[in-house]
Each structure stands twice: as C-alpha cells, then as structure tokens.
Amino acid sequence: MKYDEFKIISNFFNKFQRKEKNLIQGIGDDCALIKIPENKILAISTDTLVEGTHFFKNIDPKHLAYKTIAVNLSDLAAMGALPKWVTLSITMPKVNFKWLKRFSDNFFKILNQYKITLIGGDTNRGSLSVTLSAYGLIDGKKTLLRQNAKEGDFIYVTGSLGESAAGFFLLQKKKYIINAKTRNFLIQKHLHPTPRISEGIIIKNFANSAIDISDGLISDLGHILEKSRCGADIELNKLPISHNLINNFKKNNCFDWALSFGEDYELCFTISERNIKKLNLAIKQNLIKCKHIGYITKRQKGFNLTKNKKKFDFKKIGFNHFN
Secondary structure (H helix, E strand, C coil): CCCCHHHHHHHHHCCCCCCCCCEEECCCCCCCEECCCCCEEEEEEEEEEEECCCECCCCCHHHHHHHHHHHHHHHHHHCCCEEEEEEEEEEECCCCHHHHHHHHHHHHHHHHHCCCEEEEEEEEECCCEEEEEEEEEEECCCCCECCCCCCCCEEEEECCCCHHHHHHHHHHCCCCCCCHHHHHHHHHHHHCCCCCHHHHHHHCCCCCEEEECCCCHHHHHHHHHHHHCCEEEEEHHHCCCCHHHHCCCCHHHHHHHHHHHCCCCCEEEEECHHHHHHHHHHHHCCCCCEEEEEEEECCCCCEEEEECCEECCCCCCCCCCCC
16 A cells, blocks of 8 residues: 555544644644633744664664654753643655554654644655654743853752663663663663653742753753853762662763763753752652752853862763764
C-alpha cells in the first residue's frame, strides 16, 4: 500500500483524543484555532531533533517520540507553563509502516499522560528529523524569564546533573563494566528525561528567573547571567551529582558532565533570600527536589567556580549546534 502525506496523517496521527474545551479547530483544516482563556498567557516552544545530531541513527522510534515531547515540555516548564497542545512535523527518507506505528503509538501515549492534544503538523521527505511546537498556558501575569536574576539571589538546580551524559556514554561504550541496573537507569535518564512541569509551576510563584538545562549548566545558567547582566559564584561540591555517577566514573568526568553536557532537562532557577521560606516549605511538602549551588553576584558577566573554596578553571561551555 502506497502512503501519501494525507494517508500518513489519517493512519498514524489523526487518532482519537480527548476533547479540549479551548480547541476550536484541530487537525483537518488549514490552521488550528485556539481560544485563549481570560487571565492566561500563551507560552510557545519549538525544537527540532535531527538524526546524527540529537539522536542515534538506530534509535527506537518509541524513545524518539518520548524525547521529542519531553524536550519541548521542559522549555514550557522553565516558564512555569502548563502544556496544552502540540504540533508535529516529521521529515523522513521513506515511509516505514512499522517505524511510524511504533513512533505514533508512544507519541500519543505520552500526550495522553500529560493531557496534551495534537492539533496539527506536517510531513516531508528527506533526512530524518522531527520538529515539535508545544503550547502551554501560564496562570496570571507572573512569568519566569531569564532576565530577572538579582544580585544576592540563591541559585538552585532541581534533580541531579550529569546522568543523561553518563547514559549517552554507556550507549556508546557498550562494554564499559558497570552494574546492569545502574546502566539501564542511566540510559533511561538519557532517553527518557523528565520535564519538570509541576516544579516550574510551583517556583513561578517565588523565583526571579529560570531556565531548563538542555545544553549544560554553564551554558544555560550563562544565558541567565547574560540577560540579567550579572555573574555567579558556584561551588562545585554543591552540584547535585548522584551516587550512580560518583561510584562508577572518575570525578572529573562527573564534573564535566554536570557542567557542560546538558540534556538533563532539570530546572536552574534563582530566588531572593526573602522567598527562601516559601521554597523550603515546598521542599518540606515534597513538591520539589532541588539543591542550592551558589549565588548571583553583581559582576557584569561570567562565573567564579570554586572547588573546596579554591578557584576552579573550566573551559567547556556546553553544547553548540554549530561547533
């Protein structure tokens, strides 16, 4: 059976989804139409994943489906937005029924998990790449931006850093000796990162600035420093690096991965001292897991990295698409 663009959409991507009250028109017309509720702000994020750059050539399509969604939801989380809708565009060299079915089955499984609706997209022929645009709603007028960090702010990071890098390393070094359970856990951290949506919505109420860690802590926190025209003091021994890394890899590798690899999709945020009590309450209620790693300073730019209170030189700056 030959598949054209419309048959691909009707067979794999126009599946039954729950009705969404603010969606006026979804798949099936020239545009999707959405009604924006009163007192809400629309947040929009777009990411493209390209074979050989963002994922291995032989990646299981179900893992690609998950990651395609997760990286976009992480961007919405960094703004304190609740995900609502997505559009999907796929470019592929040829139509592969089994590949499309495995991709679309898991794609909709994840969408349903997060109560998100697919509202449109496109298909093309070419080298394999997937582009997703995610749309979310922010409640009220307060938003999380990169530009509002203030001198004296405490710098926090959710979860742990470097585990995605370790998983990527293990996918490449299949013969590296490590406990099987730990190996599988770290590989899953790379293939199935968790977007910190609920955490973003919580910290929106008291944080000054935030960003998701997609390109590495140094690179992404650097965006906050650049936009906010400030600097940062970071103590490396405070970085949230798990025992899964410390017990299985060289310490220098762990620091390198935590600082520069990226793809952890944790949130890095800054918060003033007067709001620390609110954060501590959220931590005590198990609403958020995060760790204090440093402070925002008044310097115009750059980092002061220390390890055991001694200056630490670090030259890597994180992932760059054009390096």
